[in-house]
Amino acid sequence: MPTEGQADPTAGSGRRRDPRSHQAILDATLxxxxxxxxxxxxxxxxxxxxxxxxxxxYRWWSSKGALVIExxxxxxxxxxxxxxxxxxxxxxxxxxxxxRLYSDETGARTIIAGLVADMHHDEDLRDALLDxxxxxxxxxxxxxxERAIARGDLPxxxxxxxxxxxxxxxVSYRALVTWGEIGDDLPGALVDAVLAHPNVR
Amino acid sequence: MPTEGQADPTAGSGRRRDPRSHQAILDATLxxxxxxxxxxxxxxxxxxxxxxxxxxxYRWWSSKGALVIExxxxxxxxxxxxxxxxxxxxxxxxxxxxxRLYSDETGARTIIAGLVADMHHDEDLRDALLDxxxxxxxxxxxxxxERAIARGDLPxxxxxxxxxxxxxxxVSYRALVTWGEIGDDLPGALVDAVLAHPNVR
Amino acid sequence: MPTEGQADPTAGSGRRRDPRSHQAILDATLxxxxxxxxxxxxxxxxxxxxxxxxxxxYRWWSSKGALVIExxxxxxxxxxxxxxxxxxxxxxxxxxxxxRLYSDETGARTIIAGLVADMHHDEDLRDALLDxxxxxxxxxxxxxxERAIARGDLPxxxxxxxxxxxxxxxVSYRALVTWGEIGDDLPGALVDAVLAHPNVR
Amino acid sequence: MPTEGQADPTAGSGRRRDPRSHQAILDATLxxxxxxxxxxxxxxxxxxxxxxxxxxxYRWWSSKGALVIExxxxxxxxxxxxxxxxxxxxxxxxxxxxxRLYSDETGARTIIAGLVADMHHDEDLRDALLDxxxxxxxxxxxxxxERAIARGDLPxxxxxxxxxxxxxxxVSYRALVTWGEIGDDLPGALVDAVLAHPNVR
DNA sequence: CTGTAAGCGAGACGGTACGTCGAGTCTTCCG
DNA sequence: CGGAAGACTCGACGTACCGTCTCGCTTACAG
Numbered sequence: 114m115p116t117e118g119q120a121d122p123t124a125g126s127g128r129r130r131d132p133r134s135h136q137a138i139l140d141a142t143l144x145x146x147x148x149x150x151x152x153x154x155x156x157x158x159x160x161x162x163x164x165x166x167x168x169x170x171y172r173w174w175s176s177k178g179a180l181v182i183e184x185x186x187x188x189x190x191x192x193x194x195x196x197x198x199x200x201x202x203x204x205x206x207x208x209x210x211x212x213r214l215y216s217d218e219t220g221a222r223t224i225i226a227g228l229v230a231d232m233h234h235d236e237d238l239r240d241a242l243l244d245x246x247x248x249x250x251x252x253x254x255x256x257x258x259e260r261a262i263a264r265g266d267l268p269x270x271x272x273x274x275x276x277x278x279x280x281x282x283x284v285s286y287r288a289l290v291t292w293g294e295i296g297d298d299l300p301g302a303l304v305d306a307v308l309a310h311p312n313v314r
Numbered sequence: 315m316p317t318e319g320q321a322d323p324t325a326g327s328g329r330r331r332d333p334r335s336h337q338a339i340l341d342a343t344l345x346x347x348x349x350x351x352x353x354x355x356x357x358x359x360x361x362x363x364x365x366x367x368x369x370x371x372y373r374w375w376s377s378k379g380a381l382v383i384e385x386x387x388x389x390x391x392x393x394x395x396x397x398x399x400x401x402x403x404x405x406x407x408x409x410x411x412x413x414r415l416y417s418d419e420t421g422a423r424t425i426i427a428g429l430v431a432d433m434h435h436d437e438d439l440r441d442a443l444l445d446x447x448x449x450x451x452x453x454x455x456x457x458x459x460e461r462a463i464a465r466g467d468l469p470x471x472x473x474x475x476x477x478x479x480x481x482x483x484x485v486s487y488r489a490l491v492t493w494g495e496i497g498d499d500l501p502g503a504l505v506d507a508v509l510a511h512p513n514v515r
Numbered sequence: 516m517p518t519e520g521q522a523d524p525t526a527g528s529g530r531r532r533d534p535r536s537h538q539a540i541l542d543a544t545l546x547x548x549x550x551x552x553x554x555x556x557x558x559x560x561x562x563x564x565x566x567x568x569x570x571x572x573y574r575w576w577s578s579k580g581a582l583v584i585e586x587x588x589x590x591x592x593x594x595x596x597x598x599x600x601x602x603x604x605x606x607x608x609x610x611x612x613x614x615r616l617y618s619d620e621t622g623a624r625t626i627i628a629g630l631v632a633d634m635h636h637d638e639d640l641r642d643a644l645l646d647x648x649x650x651x652x653x654x655x656x657x658x659x660x661e662r663a664i665a666r667g668d669l670p671x672x673x674x675x676x677x678x679x680x681x682x683x684x685x686v687s688y689r690a691l692v693t694w695g696e697i698g699d700d701l702p703g704a705l706v707d708a709v710l711a712h713p714n715v716r
Numbered sequence: 717m718p719t720e721g722q723a724d725p726t727a728g729s730g731r732r733r734d735p736r737s738h739q740a741i742l743d744a745t746l747x748x749x750x751x752x753x754x755x756x757x758x759x760x761x762x763x764x765x766x767x768x769x770x771x772x773x774y775r776w777w778s779s780k781g782a783l784v785i786e787x788x789x790x791x792x793x794x795x796x797x798x799x800x801x802x803x804x805x806x807x808x809x810x811x812x813x814x815x816r817l818y819s820d821e822t823g824a825r826t827i828i829a830g831l832v833a834d835m836h837h838d839e840d841l842r843d844a845l846l847d848x849x850x851x852x853x854x855x856x857x858x859x860x861x862e863r864a865i866a867r868g869d870l871p872x873x874x875x876x877x878x879x880x881x882x883x884x885x886x887v888s889y890r891a892l893v894t895w896g897e898i899g900d901d902l903p904g905a906l907v908d909a910v911l912a913h914p915n916v917r
Numbered sequence: 918c919t920g921t922a923a924g925c926g927a928g929a930c931g932g933t934a935c936g937t938c939g940a941g942t943c944t945t946c947c948g
Numbered sequence: 949c950g951g952a953a954g955a956c957t958c959g960a961c962g963t964a965c966c967g968t969c970t971c972g973c974t975t976a977c978a979g
Contacts (some may be wrong), residue, residue, distance in 0.1 A: 130950085130951095131950080131951070134951075134952090150434075150435055151431075152431070152432070152434075152435045153435070155938085155939060155940085156939080156940075156941085157938085157939055157940080158939090160952095164952085165951085165952070165953095166951065166952045166953055166954075167940090167941080167942095167953090167954085168941090168942080168943085168951080168952085168953090168954095169950090169951060169952075171941065171942085172950095172951085222434065223434040223435065226430055226431040226433075226434045227431050227434070229427055229430070229431065229490055229491055230352075230353070230427040230428050230430065230431030230432075231353070231431075232427075232493075233351075233353075233423065233424040233427045233428070234351055234353050234354070234424065239493065243492075243493065247491065247492055247493075251492070272503070274494070275484070275503060278484045278487055278488065278492075278494070279480065279484060279504075279507065281487065282483035282484040282486065282487035282488075283476070283479045283480060283483040285483065285486075285487050285491055286479055286482065286483035286486050286487060287479065287483075289430055289486075289490070289491075290430055290448065290486055290490075291444075291448055291452070291479075292433075292440065292444060292448075293475070293479070299476075302473070302476060302513045303480075305511065305513065306480065306507060306508075306511045306513060307507075309510060309511035310506065310507045310510035310511045312503045312506065312507060327926060327927050327928080327971065327972055327973070328926075328927035328928035328929070328970085328971065328972085329927075329928055329929045329930075329969070329970045329971050330928090330929075330970080330971065331929070332929070332930065332970090335929085335930075335931090356959085356960060356961085357960080357961080357962085358959080358960055358961080359960090361931095365931085366930085366931070367930065367931040367932055367933095368931095368932090368961095368962080368963095369929090369930085369931085369932085369962095369963085369964090370929075370930065370931075372962070372963085373929075373930095528920095528921065528922055528923075528976075528977045528978055528979095529921075529922035529923030529924070529975085529976075529977070530922075530923045530924045530925080530974075530975045530976060530977085531923080531924075531975085531976075531977090532923095532924070533924065533925065533975090536924090536925075536926095552836075552837055553833075554833070554834070554836075554837045555837070557964085557965060557966090558965080558966080558967085559964080559965055559966080560965090562926095566926080567925085567926070568925065568926045568927055568928080569926095569927090569928085569966095569967080569968095570924095570925085570926090570927090570967090570968080570969085571924080571925065571926080573967065573968085574924080574925095624836065625836040625837065628832055628833040628835075628836045629833050629836070631829055631832070631833065631892055631893055632754075632755070632829040632830050632832065632833030632834075633755070633833075634829075634895075635753075635755075635825065635826040635829045635830070636753055636755050636756070636826065641895065645894075645895060649893065649894055649895075653894070674905070676896070677886070677902075677905060680886045680889055680890065680894075680896070681882065681886060681906075681909065683889065684885035684886040684888065684889035684890075685878070685881045685882060685885040687885070687888075687889050687893055688881055688884065688885035688888050688889060689881065689885075691832055691892070691893075692832055692850065692888055692892075693846075693850055693854070693881075694835075694842065694846065694850075695877070695881070701878075704875070704878060704915045705882075707913065707915065708882065708909060708910075708913045708915060709909075711912060711913035712908065712909045712912035712913045714905045714908065714909060729945065729946045729947060729951095729952060729953050729954080730944085730945065730946075730952075730953035730954035730955070731943070731944045731945055731946095731953075731954055731955045731956075732944080732945065732946095732954090732955075733955070734944090734955070734956065737955090737956075737957095758933085758934060758935085759934080759935080759936085760933080760934055760935080761934090763957095767957085768956085768957075769956070769957045769958055769959090770935095770936080770937095770957095770958090771936095771937080771938085771955095771956085771957085771958090772955075772956065772957075774936070774937085775955075775956095918979100919978100919979090920977105920978090920979085921976100921977095921978090921979105922975105922976095922977090922978100923974105923975090923976095923977100924973100924974085924975080924976105925972105925973075925974070925975090926971100926972100926973085926974105927970105927971085927972095927973105928969100928970095928971090929968105929969085929970085929971100930967105930968080930969070930970090931966105931967100931968090931969105932965100932966080932967095932968105933964105933965090933966080934963105934964090934965095934966100935962105935963080935964080935965100936961105936962105936963095937960105937961080937962100938959105938960090938961075939958105939959095939960095939961100940957100940958085940959085940960105941956105941957095941958095942955105942956075942957085942958105943954105943955085943956070943957100944953105944954090944955080944956090945952105945953090945954095945955100946951105946952090946953090947950105947951090947952085947953100948949100948950095948951095948952105
């Protein structure tokens with residue numbers, strides 16, 4: 114299941130993947146997911162909007178989710194946390210990044226909810242999501258936490274993973290599950306807690 | 315959309331709801347959701363398994379989600395956190411409760427993911443989920459946190475909601491989103507953090 | 516299958532048929548068959564319009580057709596052919612009666628088509644139709660033809676049934692099957708033919 | 717609504733209609749209409765019997781009636797009236813053709829009744845029936861009557877349409893409506909009448 | 918005058934079929 | 949020979965009615 118369109122250099126003769134179709138499909142996916150949301154998004158609809166046969170989509174993507182991942186990737190890729198050199202503001206940046214990601218205004222919240230549900234019965238999609246979105250973002254956040262340790266603002270032995278989750282999870286949880294308010298005071302509160310009591314393994 | 319079967323005292327004349335069908339539908343739903351998961355669960359399948367007409371289901375439930383909520387309610391209702399009188403163990407209980415809820419073994423994790431996704435495009439379902447599951451459980455947890463405040467283990471002015479989320483969200487987040495490990499040391503770590511730095515409004 | 520409401524003198528105790536419901540059902544049937552036609556007429560719709568339970572309809576009529584027969588009977592009963600004493604005008608009356616019956620304006624044509632179709636797979640309905648409508652009307656027409664014979668305008672031994680059919684069938688055929696024009700010159704033409712060559716057995 | 721499968725020379729690309737499905741559907745329709753009659757014939761049943769998806773049927777036919785027309789067409793197409801050169805026998809042939817058509821043994825009578833009823837609330841079906849069956853057969857009969865005129869056996873100015881109806885209508889009427897006997901003496905009697913008194917416009 | 922046997926409205930029940938939609942696969946033709 | 953077009957089988961959707969079946973009530977004869 115190729116989730117990315119990297120051209121295969123060992124490809125035989127014959128016609129190569131048409132980049133115009135590729136782009137049209139991604140564009141159509143974005144358009145449609147914005148219009149109708151993830152749940153009502155259909156391959157058929159994307160094909161029609163893109164002016165493309167359904168089989169062209171199935172040839173290159175294994176599922177609706179895989180297609181959305183690639184389409185969203187271009188638009189919604191991890192807005193990097195600014196490295197200010199100040200631990201407090203960098204950790205706040207982690208929370209802020211999550212808040213932006215789950216923001217209702219971009220419609221991303223609904224899409225994430227859909228992808229998350231689908232990844233529970235589609236292993237390929239799970240791998241794609243983890244590889245493409247979740248792990249890269251965590252890697253970036255890990256760097257920040259490790260800088261804070263190096264700087265001495267967090268103790269050696271800090272459980273980096275847990276610290277990240279303590280910053281990000283409340284945002285995700287309120288956005289996806291409890292429909293709770295996500296106010297501007299949240300980053301400060303979470304960062305305070307982490308700095309006051311970082312978990313040491 | 316009646317989600318609960320409380321008898322309507324103002325009921326008119328006419329034949330009453332058949333409790334045997336009602337129960338058969340709930341049982342079939344549980345059976346099937348276990349067998350095939352939430353995503354592949356169909357009204358048609360439930361009706362067939364229950365030996366019931368589809369219309370009997372549609373008459374009483376507005377969606378697959380609403381039906382699952384009621385069916386799961388019987389089995390999965392908030393296992394109450396034991397009130398030991400000890401703040402540390404009671405707060406741990408909150409985390410443990412969440413861990414049990416999202417446990418993979420009951421299959422609940424996948425179901426929750428599906429319900430969560432659906433609640434983002436189905437207002438009725440959202441209300442039902444919040445009323446039936448999310449808010450009651452939070453209410454129970456709120457009591458526990460307030461006991462801790464009363465006991466003096468948490469300061470007056472503690473942001474109760476945030477404390478609950480700091481305990482529960484990491485579990486939910488790892489279970490649903492990051493597919494991360496949820497170890498037995500998690501409750502202790504999270505409770506430590508909360509007690510060491512409870513957020514005060 | 517009681518098609519008529521004749522009271523059963525051997526009835527036990529208990530409540531008798533409510534004439535108000537009976538009438539309301541017939542009225543509703545007429546209303547509805549006019550609004551939506553025979554094909555889209557439903558028992559459920561009639562019950563709702565009449566403010567009556569479905570079972571009350573099923574208790575007294577065996578089918579949609581039986582009900583329509585009784586309801587239409589009141590409105591559409593054989594408009595008798597005027598007995599003028601003149602053979603030509605009386606025979607013309609037979610044709611004119613048929614033309615009125617199949618007239619598009621009363622909507623009867625569509626209803627008759629529906630009843631005719633149903634009588635081919637519903638023996639009760641067939642009997643009811645024949646008893647209630649077809650045979651009585653034929654009996655009336657037979658009288659007219661026999662008067663013509665008695666008067667000497669048709670020979671002894673005339674095949675009465677065939678003469679009637681030669682007058683009525685073309686109207687029915689054009690109305691139901693060929694969608695052909697049924698002009699005012701038709702009665703004259705058909706009567707001429709019958710008088711010029713009555714079939715003798 | 718394509719009722720006939722004539723290949724479209726301007727067809728675009730894409731997969732073409734599968735003739736195996738087409739034939740299977742027509743065969744299943746014939747089988748089933750024979751087994752259960754027109755009224756109990758269902759699209760669902762046909763699809764199942766043909767081993768075909770329902771949508772394949774709906775893609776090519778607009779209604780049960782349209783499908784039956786095409787399916788019957790193959791089996792029941794106008795058995796041509798033999799042109800013997802003898803007016804009396806040719807006109808008799810018209811009646812005999814009708815008698816065969818409405819014959820109970822082929823089951824056609826019930827089917828015709830159903831189609832006739834449906835054509836009263838389905839314009840597409842009406843057009844299809846007229847184009848496919850009624851008008852072609854009439855055209856054939858018109859030729860016969862015109863030959864009789866040319867031969868001098870019927871006068872110039874004969875109302876051809878009315879003559880045809882005088883021959884065919886009694887058969888149709890007795891078969892569909894009055895459930896009357898259709899004996900072997902009927903053609904002779906009707907032809908006699910027509911020849912004795914053909915209507916002149 | 919009362920008991921009881923219908924009839925009644927309401928409407929839930931198990932079903933069947935509807936016509937539509939989308940999934941994922943397969944075939945045909947065009948550039 | 950890749951890709952568009954689009955027909956294919958399949959399965960589920962949510963709706964409409966079917967004819968049957970309780971319900972709890974009214975009604976009106978029989979005793």
